[in-house]
Amino acid sequence: MKWQPDRDPAAFALAAARGVGQVFFQDNAATGALFLLGIAWSSPLMAAGAIVGAVLGTATARLLKFDDAETTAGIYGFNATLVGIASLFFFRPGAASLGLLVVGCVAATLLTRARLPFPTYTAPFIVTTWAIFFLGTAMGAERVVHPGPADVAPWVGAVQGVSQVMFQADVATAALFLAGLAVGNWRHAAWVLAGSVVGAMVGGWHATGASRLLDPESLVVRPLFENIALGLYGYNATLAAVALSLWRRSSIPPLLGMLLAVLLTDLVPLLGLPALTAPFVLATWLVLALGKLDETFLADRGAKVA
Amino acid sequence: MKWQPDRDPAAFALAAARGVGQVFFQDNAATGALFLLGIAWSSPLMAAGAIVGAVLGTATARLLKFDDAETTAGIYGFNATLVGIASLFFFRPGAASLGLLVVGCVAATLLTRARLPFPTYTAPFIVTTWAIFFLGTAMGAERVVHPGPADVAPWVGAVQGVSQVMFQADVATAALFLAGLAVGNWRHAAWVLAGSVVGAMVGGWHATGASRLLDPESLVVRPLFENIALGLYGYNATLAAVALSLWRRSSIPPLLGMLLAVLLTDLVPLLGLPALTAPFVLATWLVLALGKLDETFLADRGAKVA
Amino acid sequence: MKWQPDRDPAAFALAAARGVGQVFFQDNAATGALFLLGIAWSSPLMAAGAIVGAVLGTATARLLKFDDAETTAGIYGFNATLVGIASLFFFRPGAASLGLLVVGCVAATLLTRARLPFPTYTAPFIVTTWAIFFLGTAMGAERVVHPGPADVAPWVGAVQGVSQVMFQADVATAALFLAGLAVGNWRHAAWVLAGSVVGAMVGGWHATGASRLLDPESLVVRPLFENIALGLYGYNATLAAVALSLWRRSSIPPLLGMLLAVLLTDLVPLLGLPALTAPFVLATWLVLALGKLDETFLADRGAKVA
Known part of the structure; x- marks a missing residue:
């Protein structure tokens, strides 16, 4: 056909x-x-x-x-x-x-x-x-200037990580994304939310030590708590969570991927490049590579992805 | 009857x-x-x-x-x-x-x-x-002022996390608690001590970056190393360790719970509330929720707790 | 005979x-x-x-x-x-x-x-x-003064962790070590490299919060990024990775050992002692102790080491 x-x-x-x-x-x-x-x-x-x-x-x-x-x-x-x-x-x-x-x-x-x-x-x-x-x-194209976050409640950043996957800092956008995910598979929606929450939690913990840091997307130095409030510590973790929940029948790979994605969210911008979803891709590749190192990884021999 | x-x-x-x-x-x-x-x-x-x-x-x-x-x-x-x-x-x-x-x-x-x-x-x-x-x-009740720690050896904070579960910063108290636990089940005593040690270790690592932080119980800002020496980074991890060791036949849930409890020990006080054992409860709930997401979590289908 | x-x-x-x-x-x-x-x-x-x-x-x-x-x-x-x-x-x-x-x-x-x-x-x-x-x-023996790192690319520290196991900060040395490992067992070479990379990654993340820290080997205070560039956050993680990959048929013990080794790389020097490979030994012992606590640890009852 x-x-x-x-x-x-x-x-x-x-x-x-x-x-x-x-x-x-x-x-x-x-x-x-x-x-x-x-x-x-x-x-x-x-x-x-x-x-x-x-x-x-x-x-x-x-x-x-x-x-x-x-x-x-x-x-x-x-x-x-x-x-x-x-x-x-x-x-x-x-x-x-x-x-x-x-x-x-x-x-x-x-x-x-x-x-x-x-x-x-x-x-x-x-x-x-x-x-x-x-x-x-x-080529001299004019850059868009994005505002910092309004003074927001801590849970806002934990949710906005979902919308930041497509560059939006908006709770309603995140809710629509989660609704879209739940239409197909509620477990994927749950992993996506879990990734965003873990990202904001780990980022918040780090923020109690590091007060200012590069915004991983716009490469502006700003208070780290503001980066977290924008959801910038969640959008990579959230993708790693869902990608690796699809990989094997265990919660360990997504947990590991989330954590690595948060670390890389701090590190990729140090190269002078907008992080985009590179922390997600690199974190997920690292977990896949670990799976290759040890075929019994996580007590599940049945890989769903080659 | x-x-x-x-x-x-x-x-x-x-x-x-x-x-x-x-x-x-x-x-x-x-x-x-x-x-x-x-x-x-x-x-x-x-x-x-x-x-x-x-x-x-x-x-x-x-x-x-x-x-x-x-x-x-x-x-x-x-x-x-x-x-x-x-x-x-x-x-x-x-x-x-x-x-x-x-x-x-x-x-x-x-x-x-x-x-x-x-x-x-x-x-x-x-x-x-x-x-x-x-x-x-x-109502104007008079607050008790608790002293900071004396200049103590690093292992003191790693042990006092056990006694801090009931608000005490005292090594002998911790030893009596561990003895009480061992009377019934030495594995529980071991998990409780492991939780307290991991809490102090992760907190100590964080402290090398963050020099001052809220005391999670009395909400006083003090050097983070002092908070750790008081055992304040261990008492939530220690409860998460034993609670989750009771849950499934794997060491992963308690390890994960300990780590999350330490992160939350920094985050809950930012809400302006004494942390009490909220980091323990939240960390443990998060791990239970992860277990719901993936019934093969940790390769153990036999949950001991519903 | x-x-x-x-x-x-x-x-x-x-x-x-x-x-x-x-x-x-x-x-x-x-x-x-x-x-x-x-x-x-x-x-x-x-x-x-x-x-x-x-x-x-x-x-x-x-x-x-x-x-x-x-x-x-x-x-x-x-x-x-x-x-x-x-x-x-x-x-x-x-x-x-x-x-x-x-x-x-x-x-x-x-x-x-x-x-x-x-x-x-x-x-x-x-x-x-x-x-x-x-x-x-x-006894008045004359100390050797080791230079800080030249201004190096981020991956250099991630590789030099391998050579730091034997006190060398040199990429070619690390390559020869990896070649020597691969002669016998490519998986061991992969774990050794993984340990060094994870060490540099976690150390680099920590460095975004903590700008100066004790060099864990020579006990000089220097910018933390320099310690990482020298590979000093990798040499313990790399040993823990290979030691624990030999222990059980799962990737979790080496992952856990690597992470603990990085934490201890910050903590052991606080005792005023050169860290040497103590972070590796302590991290590995901790993981072995966890295995004793729970014989089903990581869903593998067949311990290779007593």
Whole structure:
């Protein structure tokens, strides 16, 4: 059965929506739609970027005849979705930033085809967005200035880690993301929330020792408690939690991944790069590598992921 | 068989002593007696508070005809025991503080009846004592000023975490507590000591970064090394260790609980509340929740606690 | 079959080389030879100390007729090897330091015979070298001053933890050590590298909070990032990783041991003693003790070590 994009725009839209859902590993178009709603609540502009990214990624995969089942499941949409959001998180709309957005979404989709011996997760998004970040700055694109957090209750940062996965610091956005996850699998929603809470807890503990630190996304030095209140210590832990809960039938890998993601949230910005989801990808790769070292790791020989 | 308190004071005394033992999860009157001896060594006044609490809790349960087996096992004694000690830890004896002590011991016993889908542990004590803390302050009760630690060897704080469970900073008290535990179950004594040592170790590591921090019990800002020397980084970890060693046949839950308890020891005081054993309760609940997320958690399907 | 040292110098040399290999738990003379090559690349003098130590340890064991199979496997060589290196790390060659080196190598070998209910690992080296450190200072031996690190890339410290096991801060030395390990068992090489990387990662995270800290080996206060760049947060974690990967068929014990080794790397120097490999030994003993507490620890009843 040959797929006909011009004949079936509804199927194309569903694949693109699944691409948004795959940011949190969900092969579910309703989940993706709730994610878009959540972004739009906080930032209609970045929601538009997400849609453009998901469409460009899915269209690129269709045109280049990537595996049809994978494309339909959104596998070629989530990196481009994140590139679309990130471009408009860092830069105001303009010729340079929008040009980089379009080229970046296509490039990230092509990079998703790179076959490594382990899952690439959001690595294509990270590499592409680092390039956009430096090229955009070099091309004089205007940076967006994001405000620090209002004086918020401690639980706010623990929840906003969920929305920060797509660059939003907003409790309602996080709630819509969790609702989208729960539509498909309540355990995934629980792991995502657990990751964000653990991230804020460990970050908060660290903050009692370290009063000021680089914001891992915008590379501004600010009080560490403010970074935590923005949810910046949760968004990597939350992705590591759900990715590794999918890997083996044990709670240890996600717990370990969450902890490593929090450590790396402090360390990646020291390289002078926006952390993006690199702490998540690196933490998860480290746990997968540990699994290779010891096939009895966590008393579960049945790996779900190769 | 109807229980007759007036006819059997010895049985009543044994139930009250078991209530003291249940602070460390021990259904053992000799254990409770050694605990009381340990408190009395360090503070006869607080030992009196413990006895009043254990008696009030057990009597309340008898009068209201709570489950007889539970009452005999001390289940309705340990929260009131801790309320009795805590009231005299925070305030000098007086009309306000003694009135709050008596009302608080009864209230904590009633709260122990709250049926949650998970164990309440010392949560009734915590909620009641927070209320006593604010009401006592509002009523002008005179606060007790506790001295900082003498210049002590590092191992002192690692041991005093055991005695801090009942508000004492004293090595001999800790030794009597451990002896009381070993009378019933040497593994529980080992876990209790392990928790206290891990708490002091992790706290000490943190202290090399953070030089000053809130004392989690008296909310005074003091050098973090002093808080550790007082055992304040161990008393929550030690309870989490023994509670979770009772839960499943694996060392991972107590290890995880200890670590979370230490983190929360820094975080709960930031809310402006004395931490009491809230870090223990929250850490243990978090680990139980993780167990719900993944029924194969730690490769042990046989949960001992529902 | 009686062993004849005078008749078989080749067998003696192989046993001594295995003694060097046993620093990383390798019963392999080629491994030991690559380790010596690695030390010599960075410091010919300390390589000479290592050879003298390995020879003295093995000769002492032969002369005192210690178990022949153990001596041939290098069991009585590795503590003396480390004493030989450490003496020349702390002090310039001279009558006092060389005398202490010789006496210390013999003493460490005798201490290796101490039969504790658990493995002694490098404890004989640690105790002996602490004695040498204080005696040498008292006898006026001249201390060696080691430079801080050049301005290095972050991964350098993550690798140099491997070479720091034998007191070297050198990437090529670390590579030769890893090659020596891989000759015998690539999994051990992987665990050793993992330990060093985790040590640098956790240390780096801590460093974002604590800017200055004692160098755990030379007891100089210096910026914590410099200590990490020297690999000083990795050499204990790396030994704990490989020791505990040998213990049970699970990744949890080495992970736990690595983490504890990093914490203790901060804490042991607070006692005013060079840390040497005490953080490794203490961390590993703690994990073994946890295994005793709970025989189902990590879902593996088949302990490889008694």
